[in-house]
Amino acid sequence: MTRRWRRVLLTVAAVLAVAATVGAVAVHKMTTGKLDHGTVFTQTSGQLAVKPGELFSIEVFAYREAGDNWTMATPAPDPAVAQSTGDEYVDNFGIKDLPGLGGTGALGTGGHYYFTFRAQTPGRTTITLHVGFRDHEGMSFSGGPDQTKRQFTIDVR
Secondary structure (H helix, E strand, C coil): CCHHHHHHHHHHHHHHHHHHHHHHHHHHHHHHCCCCCCEEECCCCCEEEECCCCEEEEEEEECHHHCCCEEECCCCCCCCCEEEEEEEEEECCCHHHCCCCCCCCCCCCCEEEEEEEEECCCEEEEEEEEEHHHHHCCCCECCEHHHHEEEEEEEEC
16 A cells, blocks of 8 residues: 555544544533533422432423423422522434434434522422423323423422
8 A cells, every 4th residue: 555545544534533523522512411400300200309509400301393392380499498590401312313323213302301400498399390382282291181290399408
């Protein structure tokens, strides 16, 4: 093999390595979100126990592309017990969604909302999350119509 071909192959290999690295970083950023979620509780949790100062999130699945936008319902949780630090939506897109790697290949299959809080002083409060679109359209998630509203009791001890 001539020197010229070696250089060409090394250049192609270097370009592919850089492209793979940039792609991996982009997928990671798209699927992890910007907020620190702390301890994550799933959408089926009902009663949550946390310690004062602990950062925690409630995670709910959604098809945002279909209009599922989860919000915190009123009344808001008692800020003396659990202070909201933000919320965000994170897409499911990732390596695990690709065919051949255990995924379905159905990209755009939804994602997760994370409602993040910092536990404050000992006490008890309620957090209610709601997805109005499904109620408005008379639709439901696979768990039934009650799944359009999720209520969590937070015990800070």
